Amino acid sequence: MNPGDDIILGPGERMIWTGRPRRLRSFLGPIDLFIVAFAVFAAVFFVTAVTARPPAPGPSDPSTPLVVGLFPLVFFGVFFIGPRLLAIWRDLAGTSYAVTDRRVVIRHRRREIELDLANLPYLELERSWLSGATIYFAQRQMYEGWSGFYGGSATPALRGLPDADHVYRLVSDARARARAR
Numbered sequence: 001m002n003p004g005d006d007i008i009l010g011p012g013e014r015m016i017w018t019g020r021p022r023r024l025r026s027f028l029g030p031i032d033l034f035i036v037a038f039a040v041f042a043a044v045f046f047v048t049a050v051t052a053r054p055p056a057p058g059p060s061d062p063s064t065p066l067v068v069g070l071f072p073l074v075f076f077g078v079f080f081i082g083p084r085l086l087a088i089w090r091d092l093a094g095t096s097y098a099v100t101d102r103r104v105v106i107r108h109r110r111r112e113i114e115l116d117l118a119n120l121p122y123l124e125l126e127r128s129w130l131s132g133a134t135i136y137f138a139q140r141q142m143y144e145g146w147s148g149f150y151g152g153s154a155t156p157a158l159r160g161l162p163d164a165d166h167v168y169r170l171v172s173d174a175r176a177r178a179r180a181r
């Protein structure tokens with residue numbers, strides 16, 4: 001089944017494009033990078049703290065710094081990184097996009113957004129080094145990338161498109177034609 005097959009078109013409305021996000025990295029945000037960097041920092045800190053103390057008398061276990069260093073990585077992996085990757089995977093698998101000559105439809109697992117192209121005041125194509133190209137349909141909050149740790153962004157957007165430049169041009173042209181009617 002194609003992503004836009006279940007979209008009900010109005011009289012005279014025609015489908016221009018349908019798609020799904022293709023890139024896992026498109027759902028990554030600054031908080032994800034921060035959590036990974038913090039886990040590595042904590043691991044280095046723990047290893048440094050264990051190896052900097054004077055050795056205890058008697059035989060020592062050479063694997064102790066390794067075990068202590070793995071603790072923060074396992075902790076952050078189980079409680080932060082793992083659930084976040086699961087949430088990203090669910091967003092990736094449950095999202096579909098459609099563009100008609102009158103509207104943009106964004107479907108997530110429990111959320112559907114319809115944007116009327118004739119009244120669409122904002123359209124932005126952002127190329128981020130972290131998440132790749134994203135097409136936004138509204139202004140974003142200042143700290144949006146830090147919120148919604150286990151959920152997606154509140155701002156309507158098309159994420160993870162390998163042909164984002166082409167889709168942006170399609171939406172922009174369709175918006176201009178819808179406004180001209």
